[in-house]
Each structure stands twice: as C-alpha cells, then as structure tokens.
Amino acid sequence: MAEQSRYYARVRGMHYLDALGQLHELLNPRTYLEIGTQTGMSLQEARCASIAVDPQFMLRTDIMMRKSSCLLYQMTSDEFFAEFDPAKLLGRPLDLAFLDGMHLFEYLLRDFYNAEKYCTEESIIVLHDCLPPEHAMTARDMKDPIRETALHPDWWTGDVWKIIPILREYRPSLSITITDATPTGLVFITGLSPKSNILPRHYNEIISRYSMLEERSALDAYWSTVDVTPIEVFVSTSHEKAFGRSRASSAKNNNWWKVWG
Numbered sequence: 001m002a003e004q005s006r007y008y009a010r011v012r013g014m015h016y017l018d019a020l021g022q023l024h025e026l027l028n029p030r031t032y033l034e035i036g037t038q039t040g041m042s043l044q045e046a047r048c049a050s051i052a053v054d055p056q057f058m059l060r061t062d063i064m065m066r067k068s069s070c071l072l073y074q075m076t077s078d079e080f081f082a083e084f085d086p087a088k089l090l091g092r093p094l095d096l097a098f099l100d101g102m103h104l105f106e107y108l109l110r111d112f113y114n115a116e117k118y119c120t121e122e123s124i125i126v127l128h129d130c131l132p133p134e135h136a137m138t139a140r141d142m143k144d145p146i147r148e149t150a151l152h153p154d155w156w157t158g159d160v161w162k163i164i165p166i167l168r169e170y171r172p173s174l175s176i177t178i179t180d181a182t183p184t185g186l187v188f189i190t191g192l193s194p195k196s197n198i199l200p201r202h203y204n205e206i207i208s209r210y211s212m213l214e215e216r217s218a219l220d221a222y223w224s225t226v227d228v229t230p231i232e233v234f235v236s237t238s239h240e241k242a243f244g245r246s247r248a249s250s251a252k253n254n255n256w257w258k259v260w261g
C-alpha cells in the first residue's frame with residue numbers, strides 16, 4: 001500500500017472537470033474539439049462552437065449550455081479524421097482540443113497528430129489520463145485481472161502516459177505541462193506545429209519501440225522524470241506564465257487568449 005500511495009500523493013489537485021471549466025472561462029477559445037465524450041461531462045464545460053467525436057455517445061448531461069453550435073460525430077476518431085476537416089466544419093482552426101478517447105497510446109498518438117493539423121501555433125491540446133498513480137490502471141487490456149488489485153479498480157488510464165516520453169523524444173520543441181488534476185492528470189501542450197509530419201512519418205517505429213514498455217519499472221522510470229505542476233497554479237497563473245505567451249502576442253492573435261487574473 002505504501003508503494004501504491006507514493007504516486008497518488010502527487011496527483012491531488014483540482015478535479016479535471018473543474019479545471020477544464022475554468023480554462024474555458026478564462027481562455028475563451030473560439031473553437032473546441034473533443035475526442036471521447038461518453039456522458040458529456042467534459043463537453044458540457046465548453047462554451048464555444050464545438051465538435052465531439054465518440055463511437056458510442058452515452059449523453060447524460062446538457063451538452064449545449066452556452067454553445068452556439070455543437071456537432072456530434074458518432075464514430076471512431078480515426079474515421080472522423082479520415083472523412084472530416086474540423087477546421088472547415090467550424091469555420092476556423094481549433095483553438096482548444098481535448099483528447100480523451102481510446103486509452104491506448106497508439107490511438108492517442110494518432111489523435112494528437114491528427115488534431116494538431118487543424119490547430120495553429122497558438123492552440124492548446126489537452127490530454128487526459130497521462131499521470132496514472134498506479135501501475136494496475138495502465139494495463140492495455142481493460143479486462144486485465146491486474147486492475148482488480150488497484151486502489152481504484154474502476155479507473156482505467158491504459159498506457160496513454162507513453163505519449164509524454166514519445167513527444168519529448170520526437171517533438172522536443174513542444175511545450176508540455178503535466179499537471180496534478182485529479183484523478184489522473186491533465187497535460188497541456190502548446191508550441192504546436194500544424195505542418196509537422198514527424199509523428200506520422202515515424203509512427204511504425206514509435207509503436208514498435210514503445211509497445212515494449214509494459215513493466216512496472218517503465219512507469220516508475222516515467223514518474224521519476226515528470227515534473228508535476230499544481231493545476232491550481234497552472235489555472236490561476238496568467239497565461240504568459242503558463243503558456244509562455246505575451247499579452248501583446250495574444251492581442252495580435254485575435255485576442256482569444258483572454259488574460260485573467
């Protein structure tokens with residue numbers, strides 16, 4: 001138990017839905033793409049023109065709230081990106097994307113590079129579940145009996161945490177902030193390069209290399225390298241600190257990065 005709680009102690013910030021809600025309010029993005037919606041809790045937090053993609057929506061909440069429009073695509077993200085251009089659907093590039101679909105790293109990798117294509121250098125991509133506090137929840141197979149040994153057997157992050165070392169290795173110019181939003185972290189990625197084809201070009205190599213990292217020691221090694229930012233600090237700090245942007249540059253970029261504080 002002592003070993004298990006070691007990482008739980010590092011993931012105890014604000015709940016990720018509260019953090020997403022505050023970020024929508026403070027950053028005021030004009031467009032939002034969500035991969036993986038399920039009951040609609042995270043989609044509910046968006047206030048702007050939105051697209052949500054999920055092969056099996058199970059909506060239980062008012063997803064419209066203050067949105068002017070909300071397009072739902074009931075299909076896998078791969079099918080969506082093969083057929084649709086989200087920037088065309090929304091009439092402008094993505095300001096904010098939240099990737100929370102299939103919890104396997106190769107899916108998240110594809111979701112990342114497919115979403116990035118429709119972003120600008122000023123956009124933000126947010127990832128969920130990349131700070132798993134326990135090895136048992138990272139099993140690739142949702143039905144793996146190891147999950148029953150976890151403190152929270154109902155939490156399943158899969159192995160999407162691998163996207164962080166992958167991006168650090170293959171896309172070192174990205175700015176990656178890993179925060180302690182409960183229960184399993186929120187990661188904010190800026191400094192995007194919509195034209196980059198590095199990840200799709202190296203896709204097969206990445207998959208074969210990172211598929212091998214299944215052991216507990218790989219997750220321990222990951223935890224030993226992560227610098228965890230408190231989500232409260234991240235949310236309440238002005239965006240130029242959080243994202244390395246200046247107020248002048250936010251004004252130049254149609255002011256979508258509304259300043260808070």
Ligand SMILES: C[S@@+](CC[C@H](N)C(=O)[O-])C[C@H]1O[C@@H](n2cnc3c(N)ncnc32)[C@H](O)[C@@H]1O
Pocket residue numbers: 035036037038039040041042043053054055056057075076077078100101102103107
């Ligand atoms: C963890 S839930 C999303 C939760 C939601 N974002 C929230 O925070 O309230 C993951 C969702 O991903 C969806 N999903 C599974 N495979 C997918 C795929 N290939 N493409 C897109 N979504 C997928 C599932 O149907 C499920 O609804």
